[in-house]
Amino acid sequence: MDAKTLCLGVLVMGDASGYEIRKMFEEGPFAHFQDVGYGSIYPALAKLSDEGLIAVTETPDEGHPDKKVYAVTPAGRAVFRKSLARAPMTDKIRSDTAFLMFFAEYLDPDHLRTVYDDYLTFYRERIRVMQELDPEGVSEGRLFVRGLGLAFYQAVVTYMTDNRERFLNAAPGNADAAE
């Protein structure tokens, strides 16, 4: 999904600024399966605005300087619906930590242990935060996707907890460092 579609998705749920859209992907409901940064959001909003798919309202007062709140237009809603009607492309998972663990034998054992435990801590914390959501009034889609995310994070934590000692001891550590 391109940045334009992601922005439209956030806006069909309610008006938002570029900053607020970013927060949705950083900490909000999309954080565990999509990401888009300012460098994509602001150009996307400009293009969507040009195409008449969203409308902007500038609010100069209200504390912060020149906040621009965007709202999706009926045309924007139609375009968003059409985007969803297409077959989605396959998932993309990029885990540098998995790549690093793949090469465990090339690593200093202490570094491997640190990376391993930081990774576990990160996902345990993420699960904790996700479990806090109050399901009251939340859409079926959002609840389902949250459950899916929880299921696989929990699988990762379980696997890594169960195999921790075995893996950290089995990895020879710095195998051919003196080559």
Place this chain on the structure above:
Amino acid sequence: MDAKTLCLGVLVMGDASGYEIRKMFEEGPFAHFQDVGYGSIYPALAKLSDEGLIAVTETPDEGHPDKKVYAVTPAGRAVFRKSLARAPMTDKIRSDTAFLMFFAEYLDPDHLRTVYDDYLTFYRERIRVMQELDPEGVSEGRLFVRGLGLAFYQAVVTYMTDNRERFLNAAPGNADAAE
């Protein structure tokens, strides 16, 4: 991880051509947690070559035309090890399918069902392929990462199998199509 490090990683396991490197990420042992295409691989190999981190051997005969086989140099091995010594950045998961399911209420129910079942089929097949690997002579790191991948794919399949009927029936379908 940038394309250069990913290429170095493949090459420390054994000499390979650009085409063979690509296959490692398309179908090989890295397929489920990293991806890199020709558009990144060939420029990366050129740069690594310039920097003396890999050496190229052209084999004009042997059937195919001008196949270039790359081998990592001692300097390349050192650089690769240093890359792994850094703290890896957090995982990036981009699931357009999850995004689509988040907005289930905006979708045609038949389309949602099709996407849902295609997704399940895709991951069931991926699990089947991953389970085929013969663990004989495979490194600890590779076995661990494969187990991790299997664990979370299985979690996804289990969750989606268990919640299929509930979700597909609960999603109202085309909720506000006539707005």
Place this chain on the structure above:
DNA sequence: TTTATACTATATCAAGCCGATATATTTAAC
């Protein structure tokens, strides 16, 4: 046998994305 399809193999390109950075105000903390 010829034709078509798939595979091996390298390479480039436009469009778009990513991470970092710049700028500036406001709120919160110490």
Place this chain on the structure above:
DNA sequence: GTTAAATATATCGGCTTGATATAGTATAAA
């Protein structure tokens, strides 16, 4: 009273992505 964090918009170079071009080889079908 000062520092740090949060709010807020925006840009930029470098890199990645997906598509495309090119071309020989192997395999299978007609």
